[in-house]
Amino acid sequence: MRYKVIVSYDGTLFDGYQIQKDKRTIQNEIQIALAKLYQKEIKISSSGRTDKGVHAYGQVFSYETEKEIEPYKIKKALNTYLPKDVSIINVNKVDDSFHPRGSIKNKEYVYKINIGTFNPIERNYVYQHGYDLDVKKLKKAAKLFVGTHNFKNFCTNDEEEKKTYVRTVNKISISKKDDIIIISIVGTGFLRYMVRMIIGTMIAYNDGKVDLDNIKFSLDERCPNRTIYKVPSEGLYLMKVTYPQR
Amino acid sequence: MRYKVIVSYDGTLFDGYQIQKDKRTIQNEIQIALAKLYQKEIKISSSGRTDKGVHAYGQVFSYETEKEIEPYKIKKALNTYLPKDVSIINVNKVDDSFHPRGSIKNKEYVYKINIGTFNPIERNYVYQHGYDLDVKKLKKAAKLFVGTHNFKNFCTNDEEEKKTYVRTVNKISISKKDDIIIISIVGTGFLRYMVRMIIGTMIAYNDGKVDLDNIKFSLDERCPNRTIYKVPSEGLYLMKVTYPQR
Numbered sequence: 001m002r003y004k005v006i007v008s009y010d011g012t013l014f015d016g017y018q019i020q021k022d023k024r025t026i027q028n029e030i031q032i033a034l035a036k037l038y039q040k041e042i043k044i045s046s047s048g049r050t051d052k053g054v055h056a057y058g059q060v061f062s063y064e065t066e067k068e069i070e071p072y073k074i075k076k077a078l079n080t081y082l083p084k085d086v087s088i089i090n091v092n093k094v095d096d097s098f099h100p101r102g103s104i105k106n107k108e109y110v111y112k113i114n115i116g117t118f119n120p121i122e123r124n125y126v127y128q129h130g131y132d133l134d135v136k137k138l139k140k141a142a143k144l145f146v147g148t149h150n151f152k153n154f155c156t157n158d159e160e161e162k163k164t165y166v167r168t169v170n171k172i173s174i175s176k177k178d179d180i181i182i183i184s185i186v187g188t189g190f191l192r193y194m195v196r197m198i199i200g201t202m203i204a205y206n207d208g209k210v211d212l213d214n215i216k217f218s219l220d221e222r223c224p225n226r227t228i229y230k231v232p233s234e235g236l237y238l239m240k241v242t243y244p245q246r
Numbered sequence: 247m248r249y250k251v252i253v254s255y256d257g258t259l260f261d262g263y264q265i266q267k268d269k270r271t272i273q274n275e276i277q278i279a280l281a282k283l284y285q286k287e288i289k290i291s292s293s294g295r296t297d298k299g300v301h302a303y304g305q306v307f308s309y310e311t312e313k314e315i316e317p318y319k320i321k322k323a324l325n326t327y328l329p330k331d332v333s334i335i336n337v338n339k340v341d342d343s344f345h346p347r348g349s350i351k352n353k354e355y356v357y358k359i360n361i362g363t364f365n366p367i368e369r370n371y372v373y374q375h376g377y378d379l380d381v382k383k384l385k386k387a388a389k390l391f392v393g394t395h396n397f398k399n400f401c402t403n404d405e406e407e408k409k410t411y412v413r414t415v416n417k418i419s420i421s422k423k424d425d426i427i428i429i430s431i432v433g434t435g436f437l438r439y440m441v442r443m444i445i446g447t448m449i450a451y452n453d454g455k456v457d458l459d460n461i462k463f464s465l466d467e468r469c470p471n472r473t474i475y476k477v478p479s480e481g482l483y484l485m486k487v488t489y490p491q492r
Contacts, residue, residue: 008367009366010366010369011368055367057367078365084366084369085366085369086366087363087364087365087366089363117333117335118325118333119254120254120255120256120330120331120332120333120335120362121254121255121256121258121301121303121371121483123330123331125367162328237367240249
């Protein structure tokens with residue numbers, strides 16, 4: 001049978017989500033905990049990776065097993081085995097057609113920016129930008145990214161060639177409370193660094209380093225220039241992965 | 247001349263505020279930074295210590311020096327020398343009668359409690375209590391602590407005998423937003439562990455482990471029993487130290 005699991009983690013002390021040799025990764029911690037529970041190696045499939053320093057409230061993974069255990073018992077056991085910076089939020093039995101990456105309807109990322117005084121307590125959880133941003137300007141730039149575009153210029157180039165760089169951003173919302181700006185981006189899928197490059201470019205527009213036409217052109221597949229603006233990882237949270245109701 | 251400095255820090259990776267041999271302490275980091283700036287050893291006086299794991303938004307210290315430097319330059323230099331989990335918020339020249347402990351008018355502590363699902367991202371910044379608390383009950387217990395009392399039963403006994411255990415709590419406010427309860431305690435001065443024991447006792451009342459008469463009696467100087475309820479350090483923040491206007 002197949003289980004779908006929602007997991008939350010603090011990315012600060014991890015070298016990212018995906019397993020890498022001799023590195024502390026979230027996937028590895030989860031697989032160690034599963035091995036303890038089932039007394040055998042179990043590989044998980046996930047909705048996608050997150051980079052070093054990125055946090056998650058609602059990462060989703062699934063795994064296969066022949067042994068049936070009640071979901072609340074799985075949750076309890078895994079949380080006993082996992083380190084304190086990873087925590088299982090929910091476990092569900094799902095049918096065999098479910099795949100955490102293939103079945104995605106929407107993914108939501110949130111990015112937090114502090115425009116006030118440097119805050120040492122939140123330094124790993126909110127990007128300490130240090131100077132004011134104009135929410136109206138950010139919204140103006142954000143609008144250009146909403147819709148279906150070729151995001152070739154808004155991703156890393158250190159990966160193998162992608163089949164397609166076309167992605168759909170459904171919504172970008174921006175709110176401000178005191179000195180904290182919160183940006184939510186919802187889309188059907190994201191390329192590596194795409195969220196951080198979109199927000200980096202929004203800030204570059206705020207600062208007068210690019211104009212709206214530059215941004216429009218960089219979303220044109222014929223544009224040869226990669227984006228050079230990228231906000232740091234510590235402000236980024238994978239909030240939620242949603243799947244179509246069955 | 248004398249400088250008054252406001253400092254904020256993340257207590258997670260420190261063995262508390264006060265200098266101890268071979269331990270990472272906030273006071274030591276500040277004095278290292280001051281030594282770099284002034285090229286000589288400078289000792290600071292503080293509004294009080296905070297324990298291992300306790301955070302601060304508005305700790306206050308002062309120091310003496312013969313060399314005059316503009317406050318904004320002191321702030322900038324110290325923040326260059328300090329590690330990322332300690333940050334100078336403000337520097338001011340004060341007259342020689344100012345003493346960060348002796349002159350205190352009020353101190354405010356805030357304590358944060360998560361009554362919802364364990365949150366790995368906030369595990370070092372909000373006490374992960376894990377079950378519901380009744381704000382009305384907390385307020386009922388809190389009332390008993392407001393005023394001038396003998397807090398001998400609400401402090402550690404590993405210190406030398408105090409001259410007096412009498413302290414005045416001016417105000418306790420409790421608010422709840424979603425799954426987070428925030429308790430603010432304002433008083434003229436606090437004994438070691440006093441805030442954490444007051445809140446631990448409020449939770450013990452919520453849980454039916456003590457009744458209001460027990461609490462009243464424990465505030466009577468004739469009561470021989472020390473409090474055994476204490477919430478952990480990670481939810482505690484020294485918010486603000488205020489001084490009379492001169």
